[in-house]
Amino acid sequence: MTNSIDNGAPGGAPGAPEGVRLQKVLASAGVASRRVSEDLITAGRVRVNGEVVRELGRRIDPENDKVAVDNVAVQLDTTKRYVMLNKPVGIVSSLADQHGRPDLSVYTAQFEERLFNVGRLDAETSGLLILxxxxxxxxxxxxxxxxxxxxxxARVEGRVSPQTIARLTKGVELDDGPIVADKARLLDSSGGSSLVEVTLHSGRNRIVRRMLEEVGHPVTELVRRQFGPLHLGSLGSGELRDLNRDELGEILTLSRAAKTEGSNG
Structure with missing residues (x-):
């Protein structure tokens, strides 16, 4: 679906107002009906480029202006698509593997849009991947x-102690420098293995596996359950779905905030 530009006069007559009415943009983006969108605007719940807008006559440029409702970002470009995949073990995080291994193209081929993966997961690591x-x-x-x-x-070899969990959050030294887990906790320890949850923001290669091996507990199974505000939930291995509106709003809000903070830094 493409958004038609409401120029405010037939044929784009000279002197016609530029842009699209804000309530029409919100309705086209699926936020709410045009009537409800008008209520959101007059209630002061809509921001354009960070500023609250209360006037129903406000026109915006959907391609360049940033809109948020209740401080949650809204995607105005309906050509953009966001898909969550529970990547199985054995799939390479590439759209065309040069060695002929199974890759993500088996999933991206299902969509008309040309999708690509956000970041990577090792072939032997399963879990949440965004396309x-x-x-x-x-x-x-x-x-x-x-x-x-x-x-x-992570399922790891051996029984993990509280002291080992503390090491992960205090930091361990690896070949390419120190690394600290933002959070770590022991979920289960029985028999000859343990289940550990690790949260971190590092993007270094195979970082979770290398951290756990460094503290004496090699990983036998690894799943990414969460990426930013997105949770894998009950999505089965090899299954994929479009992000819902709330999830999309959360990652767009996160993205805009990170970019703003980065540019200010």
């Missing part, structure tokens, strides 16, 4: 400098 055609958002979510949190559940 999108939004390059700007993908850059922010994947780049380590923006500090997006990721949570993993």
């Amino acid at each position: 999108t055609n939004d390059g700007e958002l993908a850059h922010v979510l994947a780049h380590p400098s923006f500090g997006v949190m990721k949570t993993y559940i």
Whole structure:
């Protein structure tokens, strides 16, 4: 679906107002009906480029202006797509693997849009991976400098002690420098293995596996359960779905905030 530009006069007559009425933009983006969108605006719940807008006559440029409702970002470009995949073990995080291994193209081929993956998961690591055609958002979510949190559940060899969990959050030294887990906790320890949850924002290669091996507990199974505000939930291995409106709003809000903070820094 494409948004038609409401120029305010037939044929774009000279002197016609530029842009599209804000309530029409909100309705086209699926936020609410035009009538309800008008109520949101007059209630002061809509921001354009960070400023509250209460006038129903306000016109905006959907391609360049940033809109938020209740401080949650709204995607105005309906050509953008955002998909969550529960990547199975054995799938390479590439759209065309040069060695002929199974890759993400089996999933992206299902969509008309040309989707690509946000970041990577090792072939032997399963879990949450985002597929999108939004390059700007993908850059922010994947780049380590923006500090997006990721949570993993690891099955490891041996019984992990509280002291080992403390080491992960205090920091361990690896070949490419020190690394600190933002959070770590022991979920289960029985028999000859343990289940550990690790949250960190580092984007370094195989970082969770290397951290746990460094503290004496090699990983036998690793799943990414959370990426920023997104949770894998009950999505089965190999299944994928579009992000819902709330999830999309959360990652767009995160992306915009990270970019603003990065530009101010």
